[in-house]
Amino acid sequence: SLLVHRRHSSKYSGLPLPPSPSASIPWIRHAFQIPTERPWLTYKSWSDIYGDILSFEAFGKRYVILGSLKATMDLLERRSSNYSDRPEVPMLNDLSGWDFQFGFQKYGTRWRTERRLFHQFMNVNQVAQYRPKQLQHARALANHLLEHPDQWQGHCRLMLGVTIMDALYGIQVTERDDKYIRKAEVAFEAFNESAQPTAYLVNTFPWLKYVPSWFPGAHFKRQAAAWKKVVDEFVNWPFQHVKEATRNGSSRPCVALSLLDKVADQPEVDIQTQETTIKNCCMIESQSSSCFHKTVSALSTFFLAMAMHPEIVRIAWKELDSVLDGQRLPAFNDQERLPYITAICKEVMRWQTPSPLAAVHSSIADDVYEGYFLPKGTMFFGNAWAILHDPEVYPEPHEFKPERFLKDGKLDPTIQDPNVAAFGFGRRICPGRWFSGQALFITVATVLAVFDIKAPVDEAGHPKKLKASMTTGVISYPEPFECDVVPRSESAKKLIREGINDTD
């Protein structure tokens, strides 16, 4: 395929492709060398040998790994009109119905329209309107932690899901087995399975999608049809709920409602199309969207880091107590006076970043960079993990050190913000980064104000040694670990119980 690319692009003929780890099995090329376990680590070690840009081919597709912030910015940001496409994943998009998410859509008009609408209610200014709900649900989380501290991860998951359903649809979810949440979980399984590039042949050979379902070996089509049903229901249910609530006068203020009101004011637009767009946009950030899982991952990393570092918990308490005096729970307008808490949030996003390879971008046209030929349709990964573990920028990068972001007790603006890579790049950069930043801050501040998070003790009474090992996959989580979540004092318990009703 490389030869074909070169023949088609005479203007670039003769230019080499970016350096490559050597091929072992010619027809599959590098397929057996692509690391499947935490590939960002191997890519980093390859970048140390081959440079900031390296490439390999697997099953006829070319991959490029960008190993530094400079290379990532040069291509995915500065030349973003060429590098903002997504590859085709037929099992996910066409067959299982996940193309409702603009995050997976090809670069084009539909993606642009939906992203623009999403941005209207999730931009840096608009996200402030969700603060009361985020605060309320962070306080509810503290109450759940008081009752069932061992289920902290489940509580965090529920809190995020609940906040999102409330903000978007005005739906009050209270139970972990709520029908929306259950449906979302099944839909996410479908996502996880069908997005695997090599799990289904149709993802490698897209023409297979035209094979009829009754055809021998076309099991994937029947599987996809079953998933599509779940995914469609999952997209439609909450939206129908809002419409019904509007009809019977029980609707609560929410994003879906205000968007619907806007459409109602514009009789000239095609309502059907507009409603589909609204539905898709609201769903994008729902429970099963992969970004929901990234936020859960960040919160899990926070619990892990605290359980590993009692000295950091102590510094955080000192800061929180100096502002709150043990008399109340934190609120958003305390953030300016809580630089250490903000630094913990930044360090969580850097230390074990939830999307170590961000998301794949693909290119629309042939290009040349640093003397290398980059054929169109190449898949690009910016190695966010490598960028966030660059020892020149973050000394001792494997250590969890919030103080790296501080100077003289204040946030140091000269230290590179992990958001340069943690949320992806260019025109595809995560548009939910402000929403999730708020969620992380208020959760970290609330939990630390009233709880201790510590490693469990062994038989001899010593704290067990916890290790930061992360799962592999598109979203990386801390491997399961134990930690004790204990209220700091009797008065902390009282604050938690009162906090549930006091969310001003």
Ligand code: HEM
């Ligand atoms: C810690 C939390 C989160 C992390 C680490 C994260 C990270 C990412 C990354 C790496 C991408 C891919 C960017 C690229 O292609 O270069 C992305 C895309 C996206 N994220 Fe997030 N995200 C988080 C939370 C959220 C939340 C809470 C929302 C919704 C409110 C959200 C909505 C989206 C959407 C809609 C896209 C697709 C953008 C597009 O393709 O145009 N994310 N996110």
